[in-house]
Amino acid sequence: MSELIRTGQPALLFDLDGTLVDSVYQHVLAWREALEHEGIGLSVWRIHRRIGMSGGLFVRALDRELGIQITADQAERLQKLHAEGVRRRLAQIRPLPGARELLARLTEIGVPWAIATSGRAETAHEITRLLELPAGTIVITRDEVPFAKPNPDLFLAAAARLERDPRESFVVGDSVWDMLAARRASALGVGLLSGGYGREELTAAGTYRVYDDPADLLGHLDELGIRS
Amino acid sequence: MSELIRTGQPALLFDLDGTLVDSVYQHVLAWREALEHEGIGLSVWRIHRRIGMSGGLFVRALDRELGIQITADQAERLQKLHAEGVRRRLAQIRPLPGARELLARLTEIGVPWAIATSGRAETAHEITRLLELPAGTIVITRDEVPFAKPNPDLFLAAAARLERDPRESFVVGDSVWDMLAARRASALGVGLLSGGYGREELTAAGTYRVYDDPADLLGHLDELGIRS
Numbered sequence: 001m002s003e004l005i006r007t008g009q010p011a012l013l014f015d016l017d018g019t020l021v022d023s024v025y026q027h028v029l030a031w032r033e034a035l036e037h038e039g040i041g042l043s044v045w046r047i048h049r050r051i052g053m054s055g056g057l058f059v060r061a062l063d064r065e066l067g068i069q070i071t072a073d074q075a076e077r078l079q080k081l082h083a084e085g086v087r088r089r090l091a092q093i094r095p096l097p098g099a100r101e102l103l104a105r106l107t108e109i110g111v112p113w114a115i116a117t118s119g120r121a122e123t124a125h126e127i128t129r130l131l132e133l134p135a136g137t138i139v140i141t142r143d144e145v146p147f148a149k150p151n152p153d154l155f156l157a158a159a160a161r162l163e164r165d166p167r168e169s170f171v172v173g174d175s176v177w178d179m180l181a182a183r184r185a186s187a188l189g190v191g192l193l194s195g196g197y198g199r200e201e202l203t204a205a206g207t208y209r210v211y212d213d214p215a216d217l218l219g220h221l222d223e224l225g226i227r228s
Numbered sequence: 229m230s231e232l233i234r235t236g237q238p239a240l241l242f243d244l245d246g247t248l249v250d251s252v253y254q255h256v257l258a259w260r261e262a263l264e265h266e267g268i269g270l271s272v273w274r275i276h277r278r279i280g281m282s283g284g285l286f287v288r289a290l291d292r293e294l295g296i297q298i299t300a301d302q303a304e305r306l307q308k309l310h311a312e313g314v315r316r317r318l319a320q321i322r323p324l325p326g327a328r329e330l331l332a333r334l335t336e337i338g339v340p341w342a343i344a345t346s347g348r349a350e351t352a353h354e355i356t357r358l359l360e361l362p363a364g365t366i367v368i369t370r371d372e373v374p375f376a377k378p379n380p381d382l383f384l385a386a387a388a389r390l391e392r393d394p395r396e397s398f399v400v401g402d403s404v405w406d407m408l409a410a411r412r413a414s415a416l417g418v419g420l421l422s423g424g425y426g427r428e429e430l431t432a433a434g435t436y437r438v439y440d441d442p443a444d445l446l447g448h449l450d451e452l453g454i455r456s
Binding site for chain 2: 018022024025026028029032033041043044045048092094096097193194195196197198199200201204213
């Protein structure tokens with residue numbers, strides 16, 4: 001490792017759902033509705049624990065856990081039904097406490113940041129609208145990379161767009177899949193409880209530090225060595 | 229301790245939501261809706277982590293965590309709005325995998341069991357209907373005891389109705405509040421992941437054993453020393 005790592009001002013790579021926006025439970029129930037429409041009964045907690053991972057891997061997990069074979073047609077229908085279900089629930093979705101303030105603060109003190117989500121561009125853009133992001137914000141979606149989380153592609157693409165080494169970056173996410181992807185990207189994972197995972201689940205996935213939500217992270221930026 | 233404890237055939241005291249019925253996420257979003265209606269913004273994960281505890285303690289937690297003072301009138305309105313929200317979502321609620329089969333099996337092999345829920349009678353009875361319970365099933369609701377979980381009253385009342393010592397009983401629940409109430413009742417807590425808590429959260433609350441859901445518990449009754 002010959003290059004110099006700029007440890008003084010790391011970049012922050014954010015997941016979206018459950019990390020900046022309080023949308024996980026709406027995603028969960030939209031998936032549940034889509035699966036029921038296709039005649040697939042799956043307990044809600046099992047869906048919750050798969051949110052944020054690649055849709056393709058989710059479908060494989062269905063096969064493994066329920067012995068349900070999903071055809072390519074059906075997978076496409078499920079994605080469409082899920083997107084419609086989220087759209088119908090958009091009015092219920094709110095930014096998480098401190099999300100806008102955290103992003104504004106990072107911009108103000110010159111910390112580079114970007115968003116990287118396993119969601120498709122269409123849904124992601126409807127959800128990011130709630131955050132009133134500044135023009136030029138980098139938002140990497142599923143459509144732009146070969147593999148979604150827990151593969152590291154989304155976070156690697158976000159770091160590349162910021163012209164940062166992932167090793168100079170923190171990945172901020174609410175799910176085990178974010179934390180696993182962070183490790184594969186050689187970034188440190190910062191876990192937030194705001195997606196509904198427990199602290200210990202995040203810790204067991206190799207999380208560097210856990211906070212409640214964006215407001216709590218904003219109040220503890222110094223613990224990540226981020227200086228104003 | 230002079231009485232003889234009948235260890236060969238323990239009683240099972242079941243929580244309802246998240247333990248026998250896949251209704252936690254609907255409860256969560258119904259609370260969220262009720263709170264928003266009263267102008268109270270609370271992140272969905274924080275509501276999730278309070279489900280299953282007494283409504284009175286939930287209101288105190290609101291005060292502590294958000295500095296929100298809830299009047300008695302408002303508390304009553306919130307309860308009413310929540311009950312309406314659950315009723316509107318009833319069509320989405322399903323029994324958890326294995327729930328009916330587990331209860332039928334216990335009846336068949338002569339293991340006494342009962343249900344004890346922090347919910348009010350009205351909502352609880354609409355939800356238990358999904359389980360097609362045998363006539364005479366004991367269902368203890370919030371209305372019948374001075375204090376709901378994490379106080380032990382609900383489980384103590386259920387054990388008393390079965391004429392069992394709580395020390396001969398397992399409490400089966402999905403939430404940390406069930407597990408804390410079990411310990412106060414001198415019963416052992418059996419945790420299920422089907423309410424969306426993580427395994428480690430349940431373990432940290434003193435759970436004796438953790439299973440995925442009622443189907444998984446049914447497949448491992450021998451681990452609790454329950455014999456056919």
